[in-house]
Amino acid sequence: MSSLFRRAAVIVAALSGLFLATPALGILVRPVVIDLTSAGSGASSSLEVVNDRNRPMAVEVKVQKLILGERGQPVVQPDSGDDFVIFPTIANIAPGARQVFRIRYIGNPSIAQSKLYMFSTAELPVPLDPNEKQAQLQIVYAINSIVTVKPPKAKPDVRVAEVDRKTSSKGVQGVDVVFQNDGPAHAYIGTDTLQLSSGSWHVTLDAGAFGKAVGLGLVPPNAKRAMFIPLANVPPSGPISGELKPAS
Secondary structure (H helix, E strand, O other): OOOOEEEOOEEEEOOOOOOOOOOOOEEEEEOOOEEEEOOHHHHHEEEEEEEEOOOOEEEEEEEEEEEOOOOOOEEEEOOOOOOOEOOEEEEEEEOEEEEEEEEEEEEOOOOOOOEEEEEEEEEEEOOOOOOOOOOOOOOEEEEEEEEEEEOOOOOOOEEEEEEEEOOOOOOOOEEEEEEEHHHHHHEEEOOOOEEHHHHHHHHEEEEHHHHHHHHHEEOOOOEEEEEEEEEOOOOOOOOOOOEOOOOO
16 A cells, blocks of 8 residues: 655655555655654654765655545645654755654644654755756655554554455455454554454465555554455355454
8 A cells, every 4th residue: 555646856655554665766764654652752753864865965854644544545634743843854964874853742642542644754856057958857755654643551452344355456356354443542453463264264364464465554543444455265155254363
């Protein structure tokens, strides 16, 4: 469940829970997932940006809201950023150098459930040479990191709510599994084990196979999230049940 956003001469590589691989862009951002708490020592973290190019670049970190509905692609919306202190917000990074951006959540410490954000670490375009006669094309990049904020003691409570047969838009056979999180904290289920059964048919997807299908498997708090699992041998009829076994 990764997204690639393009506008004019700007290429944005988005990593969303989606979001497991970073293309070789000349800019490296780590980590791509940051989990914070709304209070205490867990309210602070950092982003490291590495400039792998042979020229300097300016980088800015912006805050956006991340919305995950029951179905469909993740949606990113503008956010004021008032819930965070980011220092610096813009930095010039020399060739081969790195910059650490300090992040602290300063919003409501008594939130009822997890809040999801997408931090965009974006390269800023440099002024073009007005004396250059040839056409000039700038390619700048932005890499997104998932940032979550949860109540300090909150925990997820995820179960399989529904399993249906489905054929993907590419003609791949499999099942559509709806995971329901009844807890106040978000969940990453990509490292769990999924068991499916229908009559005498039983399949167990370990963390490797399950994670390959769903990525991080991010499920928002008190919400549902449907995920497609490719499976070639699903019985043609009969109800299918599922059980999620958390990683030990």
